[in-house]
Amino acid sequence: xxxxxxxxxxxxxxxxxxxxxxxxxxxxxxxxxxxxxxxxxxxxxxxxxxxxxxxxxxxxxxxxxxxxxxxxxxxxxxxxxxxxxxxxxxxxxxxxxxxxxxxxxxxxxxxxxxxxxxxxxxxxxxxxxxxxxxxxxxxxxxxxxxxxxxxxxxxxxxxxxxxxxxxxxxxxxxxxxxxxxxxxxxxxxxxxxxxxxxxxxxxxxxxxxxxxxxxxxxxxxxxxxxxxxxxxxxxxxxxxxxxxxxxxxxxxxxxxxxxxx
Numbered sequence: 001x002x003x004x005x006x007x008x009x010x011x012x013x014x015x016x017x018x019x020x021x022x023x024x025x026x027x028x029x030x031x032x033x034x035x036x037x038x039x040x041x042x043x044x045x046x047x048x049x050x051x052x053x054x055x056x057x058x059x060x061x062x063x064x065x066x067x068x069x070x071x072x073x074x075x076x077x078x079x080x081x082x083x084x085x086x087x088x089x090x091x092x093x094x095x096x097x098x099x100x101x102x103x104x105x106x107x108x109x110x111x112x113x114x115x116x117x118x119x120x121x122x123x124x125x126x127x128x129x130x131x132x133x134x135x136x137x138x139x140x141x142x143x144x145x146x147x148x149x150x151x152x153x154x155x156x157x158x159x160x161x162x163x164x165x166x167x168x169x170x171x172x173x174x175x176x177x178x179x180x181x182x183x184x185x186x187x188x189x190x191x192x193x194x195x196x197x198x199x200x201x202x203x204x205x206x207x208x209x210x211x212x213x214x215x216x217x218x219x220x221x222x223x224x225x226x227x228x229x230x231x232x233x234x235x236x237x238x239x240x241x242x243x244x245x246x247x248x249x250x251x252x253x254x255x256x257x258x259x260x261x
Contacts, residue, residue, distance in 0.1 A: 001259065002026070003104065004133055004252035005149035005224055007034040007205070008245065010069050011069065011158075015044045017245040025148075028074050028252065032106030033094070036067035047071070049167040060092035067092040068106050068150075069187045074099050074260070085133050087124070094132070100260035102230070107132065107150035112171030125153070129180050136227075137187065145230035148189070150256045151205075151248065152223050156181040156191065162222040172221060192237035192253050196206045202239055205248045211249075222251045233259035 005028070008014040011033065011074040023031065039059050040048065048055045053071045058081040060066040070079065076097040082089045108126050114120030132148075154177045156163035167173045183192065193202070203218025212218065226234055233256040235249050240250045 001030075001255040001257045002028040003030045003032075003036065003147065003149070003224070003255060004240075005032045005034070005106065005151075005222060006243075007033050007108070007151040007222060007248035008252040009247055010037045011043055012038055014245050015047060018253060019245055020044070020046050022079075022243060022245070023071070023170045026031060026250075027073075030099075030104060031071045031096070032149050033065075033069040033071070034106070034108035035062050036069045036092075038067065039063070043069075056095065056097070058095055061090040065091070066108055068108050069097050070095050070097055070104075070106055072097070072099075076096045083135060085131065087129065088128055093128070096135075098144075101145050102110070102142070102260045103144040103146045103148075105132070105136060105146065106149045107152075109151060109153045111153045112177065114175065115169075119174065121163065122171055122174065122176065125171075126176065126180055128185075133161075133184060133187075134215040140188075140227050140229070144227075145232050145233065146227040147224055148226075149224040149251075149254070151221060152181070153221055154178065154181055155219045155221055156185075156223075160203075161203075161256045162201075162203065162217040162219070172219065188228050190231045192226050192227065192231070192234055193220075193223065193239065193251065195231070195234070196237050203241070204239055204251050208247050216241075222248055224251060224253050226253075230259065 057069040080096040110124045110125040112122035155161040204222035206218040207212035235254040
């Protein structure tokens, strides 16, 4: 059972760059998309209407901004999209899809940069992290096997970005952001990719300037975290840097199909 997360940096642009063709070839059981940046009517028909996949999208109130989407060969029992605070819910950042005992949270975590790249949104970002953490911990206590996937907008450790020293004051690698990731891991959440791969130079996002991707000067800010109960069914984790179409690349896990039962 292949589950993939991908920040596509605009679904209309990604569709023009071959998202549909890639989806038909890879054919994951569940695909979570972030930064969809479109209303339902603006999403290409082949991505929102398929006889082979169930589609669910949650858009931000602000046009052309944020938004998440879920495409799955499995029919979810239900999909939740709210955290219960309007300041977060209006930005269309969350889907929690339930498949039997498995709950998959598809999340586009906020960036801490303000309009002037001044880190002014870091408090908002951390508040979002904390509220979502509480919500997902509740699912764990209720007996769910939980995966949290998406663009976390944070590189957890120095190994997760090419230039850690130069970015210690940059949102995405601030001490307080990394400390919040530490808190999740201390609570038992498992970084599935790092569970299997300990080496550096594995990234999921690259600046579109100065040939950063070709030189692999990147950040690993896209994750799939697993609760301990879900981790028992994770067979492998991977990053697909060869897949183009966005400034991010897909990340994923292979699961035992019995995880839903």
